[in-house]
Amino acid sequence: MRPSFSGSVEAVVIGGSAGSVELLLKVLPRLPADFQPAVLVCIHAAANTTQGLVELLAERTELPVSEAEDKQLIAPGHIHLAPGGYHLLVERDRSLSLSLDPPVLHARPSIDVLFESAADCYQNQLVSLLLTGASADGARGSLRVRQQGGRVLVQEPTSAAVATMPQALLALLQPDAILHPDEMAPLLTRLGSSLVHSVPP
Amino acid sequence: MTDPVIEGIELELLLQALQQRYGYDFRQYARASLLRRLRALAESSGKLRLSELIPLVLHEPAFLDQLINGISVSVTEPFRDPRTLRAIMDKAVPWLGSHPFLKIWIAGCSTGEEIYSLAILLEEAGLLARTQIYATDINTESMRKAKTGVYNLEAVKNAEDNYRLAGGRKQLSDYYVAQYRRAKFAARLFERVVVSQHNLATDAVFGAMQLILCRNVLIYFNRELQERAVDLFAESLVHRGYLALGLRESLRTLPTGLRFEEVDGASKLFRLR
Ligand SMILES: C[S@@+](CC[C@H](N)C(=O)[O-])C[C@H]1O[C@@H](n2cnc3c(N)ncnc32)[C@H](O)[C@@H]1O
Numbered sequence: 001m002r003p004s005f006s007g008s009v010e011a012v013v014i015g016g017s018a019g020s021v022e023l024l025l026k027v028l029p030r031l032p033a034d035f036q037p038a039v040l041v042c043i044h045a046a047a048n049t050t051q052g053l054v055e056l057l058a059e060r061t062e063l064p065v066s067e068a069e070d071k072q073l074i075a076p077g078h079i080h081l082a083p084g085g086y087h088l089l090v091e092r093d094r095s096l097s098l099s100l101d102p103p104v105l106h107a108r109p110s111i112d113v114l115f116e117s118a119a120d121c122y123q124n125q126l127v128s129l130l131l132t133g134a135s136a137d138g139a140r141g142s143l144r145v146r147q148q149g150g151r152v153l154v155q156e157p158t159s160a161a162v163a164t165m166p167q168a169l170l171a172l173l174q175p176d177a178i179l180h181p182d183e184m185a186p187l188l189t190r191l192g193s194s195l196v197h198s199v200p201p
Numbered sequence: 202m203t204d205p206v207i208e209g210i211e212l213e214l215l216l217q218a219l220q221q222r223y224g225y226d227f228r229q230y231a232r233a234s235l236l237r238r239l240r241a242l243a244e245s246s247g248k249l250r251l252s253e254l255i256p257l258v259l260h261e262p263a264f265l266d267q268l269i270n271g272i273s274v275s276v277t278e279p280f281r282d283p284r285t286l287r288a289i290m291d292k293a294v295p296w297l298g299s300h301p302f303l304k305i306w307i308a309g310c311s312t313g314e315e316i317y318s319l320a321i322l323l324e325e326a327g328l329l330a331r332t333q334i335y336a337t338d339i340n341t342e343s344m345r346k347a348k349t350g351v352y353n354l355e356a357v358k359n360a361e362d363n364y365r366l367a368g369g370r371k372q373l374s375d376y377y378v379a380q381y382r383r384a385k386f387a388a389r390l391f392e393r394v395v396v397s398q399h400n401l402a403t404d405a406v407f408g409a410m411q412l413i414l415c416r417n418v419l420i421y422f423n424r425e426l427q428e429r430a431v432d433l434f435a436e437s438l439v440h441r442g443y444l445a446l447g448l449r450e451s452l453r454t455l456p457t458g459l460r461f462e463e464v465d466g467a468s469k470l471f472r473l474r
Binding site: 083089091097098101102116148 | 205209231232233234236237238274276417420421423424427449450451454
């Protein structure tokens with residue numbers, strides 16, 4: 001049932017909630033300096049709390065990291081983090097938008113909002129990864145990624161600090177891979193290198 | 202689920218119908234979030250596709266309000282983003298106070314909480330009596346609510362901290378009466394306010410202002426429309442006038458932003474060069 005996948009991966013979207021900051025601090029530093037896809041990250045966070053995470057990540061990763069700004073162009077190999085309190089969306093011209101639309105599933109930023117807009121833009125050149133969290137956010141967005149031909153990855157629920165979010169995804173669709181934290185960076189790296197054209201086993 | 206390319210065509214046609222039928226022009230709004238809101242509206246109207254909204258736009262005048270409400274995000278609160286209000290009080294008020302008469306424009310005032318917030322701070326600074334506030338929006342339902350000055354009591358009570366962070370010197374409760382679960386702001390705060398409809402996408406310059414607040418509105422526009430609006434602000438300000446934007450809005454990506462200097466970057470207070 002896997003959708004056909006061809007060409008390179010242009011972007012990776014990552015969503016997480018409770019417990020995901022620690023995990024991101026482990027996974028993102030293991031991406032190589034020449035990682036090609038843009039990385040768009042949505043963590044459930046209140047207003048004015050994301051800058052700290054940006055600084056932590058910037059210290060540890062090879063890739064440039066910043067809080068997403070409204071109308072900013074998405075850069076390859078750049079980690080753009082949704083600012084707390086705002087939705088982050090991808091525009092068709094590959095720029096970012098912020099919005100203050102009401103929270104979705106009690107969350108702003110919402111993972112569904114990011115994933116769905118990214119799926120519409122990147123279609124089959126997108127990879128999504130949903131991490132630990134105590135909510136159903138991200139499941140619908142992952143489904144949209146799948147429907148547009150992108151690849152859906154999810155954290156293995158027993159390895160998650162809170163399994164609710166990965167489980168909600170698994171209840172909705174069969175992902176392309178269910179991953180242990182250790183497997184995440186290597187797989188993203190492989191998918192990110194433009195030579196990969198087929199779904200890894 | 203509709204193919205994004207086809208849905209894009211439907212969106213174009215819907216926005217064009219709305220523009221030609223009523224003059225409301227949303228064609229230069231930031232697409233991704235506009236699309237989300239319109240999908241939600243279609244869904245709640247029992248429609249499968251955006252194009253099915255077109256007949257409603259053309260033939261059902263009663264649908265217009267619903268559509269405008271669906272498209273425009275009216276969420277606001279009293280003393281929102283207090284650091285910007287604080288920067289206005291600290292950095293702009295000395296200059297504002299040097300004028301015998303003040304004109305202030307609040308563009309995108311929504312349901313009016315921002316009007317009362319500013320009026321309170323201006324009263325405490327001793328400026329309200331010689332100020333005229335022009336408050337504008339495109340959403341007539343929001344504008345009606347703004348004129349009543351009646352809000353959810355809980356929401357107003359929750360603003361007490363932000364009132365203080367904005368530089369407020371009294372109790373917020375000095376400015377409203379609580380009735381049941383509502384708060385009604387003192388009528389005197391509204392004496393110097395005129396609310397009118399003005400569309401930043403289509404309407405023209407708005408007289409010589411000393412200060413313009415347009416917060417959390419530009420974020421819904423694409424770059425071209427942001428450029429138009431900021432140009433409009435530059436033309437509507439007197440020499441050295443001030444402009445306040447939302448905390449995540451920026452002039453940096455806009456050519457016309459060069460007409461302004463940063464007064465307080467993090468607080469998004471700018472000044473005409
Ligand atoms: C999120 S509210 C902001 C309210 C308030 N300024 C604040 O910061 O809380 C955005 C407002 O902008 C208004 N708006 C949207 N498009 C507009 C336009 N083209 N011209 C004027 N107002 C517009 C909406 O109707 C809505 O009331």
